[in-house]
Amino acid sequence: MSGHDDAPDGLDPLVAPDELVDGRTLDDLEAYLDRGRLPRDPAIESSAACRLALRALEQVRGLSLAVLEDEAARLPARDDRWIAGLVASIKAEVVSGRDIPLRHPDPGIRLAVTEAAVRGLLRQVGDLVDGVLVRSSGLEGDVSEPGAPIEVTLRVTTRYGLPARDVAQALRAAVASALDRHTQLTVTAVHVLVDDVWLAERRRR
Amino acid sequence: MTDARGRGRGRRGEFVDLARELTEALRAVEGVLDVLDARPVVAAVRAVAGAVDGRRRHGLVEVERSGRVLSVTASVATDAALPTPETLARAAEVLRDHAGQASDSADDEVVVSVTARVVEPSPGR
Numbered sequence: 366m367s368g369h370d371d372a373p374d375g376l377d378p379l380v381a382p383d384e385l386v387d388g389r390t391l392d393d394l395e396a397y398l399d400r401g402r403l404p405r406d407p408a409i410e411s412s413a414a415c416r417l418a419l420r421a422l423e424q425v426r427g428l429s430l431a432v433l434e435d436e437a438a439r440l441p442a443r444d445d446r447w448i449a450g451l452v453a454s455i456k457a458e459v460v461s462g463r464d465i466p467l468r469h470p471d472p473g474i475r476l477a478v479t480e481a482a483v484r485g486l487l488r489q490v491g492d493l494v495d496g497v498l499v500r501s502s503g504l505e506g507d508v509s510e511p512g513a514p515i516e517v518t519l520r521v522t523t524r525y526g527l528p529a530r531d532v533a534q535a536l537r538a539a540v541a542s543a544l545d546r547h548t549q550l551t552v553t554a555v556h557v558l559v560d561d562v563w564l565a566e567r568r569r570r
Numbered sequence: 571m572t573d574a575r576g577r578g579r580g581r582r583g584e585f586v587d588l589a590r591e592l593t594e595a596l597r598a599v600e601g602v603l604d605v606l607d608a609r610p611v612v613a614a615v616r617a618v619a620g621a622v623d624g625r626r627r628h629g630l631v632e633v634e635r636s637g638r639v640l641s642v643t644a645s646v647a648t649d650a651a652l653p654t655p656e657t658l659a660r661a662a663e664v665l666r667d668h669a670g671q672a673s674d675s676a677d678d679e680v681v682v683s684v685t686a687r688v689v690e691p692s693p694g695r
């Protein structure tokens with residue numbers, strides 16, 4: 366026990382709740398990743414928010430070293446801001462958000478996928494597009510109403526020199542395919558905002 | 571409180587064995603990568619800490635009774651390689667059938683809620 370009446374075991378009572386992902390700091394989760402997710406922590410592994418954050422951190426990690434080194438060389442004060450913005454996006458994304466219902470013929474069965482799961486999915490498929498790092502994503506529209514028109518917005522960083530039109534086209538295709546496969550949303554538009562670029566002297570790791 | 575047949579305002583502790591069985595059944599469903607805790611975060615952390623301390627381990631599926639309605643709630647991580655709606659449908663049908671068999675009356679109504687909270691690549695992909 367922690368010895369603090371209000372703090373569950375293993376949680377730090379001095380950290381503000383809004384700094385936590387299901388009771389864990391992102392530093393805790395990074396350290397857990399560093400250990401290869403071993404020994405297995407059941408509290409982390411059974412938390413959807415923690416798993417989404419781990420997945421996002423893993424994806425960002427592979428790219429961020431190369432990007433940060435390039436950016437640091439170009440503009441020394443920038444790396445902290447860049448990574449802080451990305452981390453803030455990840456923390457905002459892993460909060461479950463709205464439930465997105467899925468149809469089932471049995472009225473006694475209710476199925477749903479959370480908005481956070483969908484955002485995590487968008488980050489996964491977006492980051493798989495060559496030269497793209499997803500900074501944030503959003504679903505606009507009433508996702509809890511079956512059939513309601515939904516617009517998706519992805520804010521991304523791309524490798525310098527990639528044609529923005531090609532990037533947007535590849536992202537739209539990837540997003541449409543993933544949402545069609547894993548949700549029953551009526552997606553009417555996928556907006557892609559390229560708000561930054563990185564220099565590509567180093568290969569993606 | 572509940573009456574002698576377990577009816578009335580259900581409590582989580584009454585269905586420990588069933589919750590554990592449902593958790594195991596859910597793990598075997600194609601496309602379910604993991605069963606996540608359906609309970610609020612703090613309760614879940616306390617339960618996990620309790621299990622680590624050697625106290626009785628609960629299932630991750632939540633089971634509650636209200637009158638003749640048996641409610642089963644589960645949260646899962648699904649495999650991105652398979653369509654999530656189909657995975658969740660399979661999972662819900664397994665839970666409904668299993669809970670229905672475990673119910674003590676044919677008049678009971680079983681209501682199942684399954685939510686995908688994570689969609690991720692299966693290990694090794």
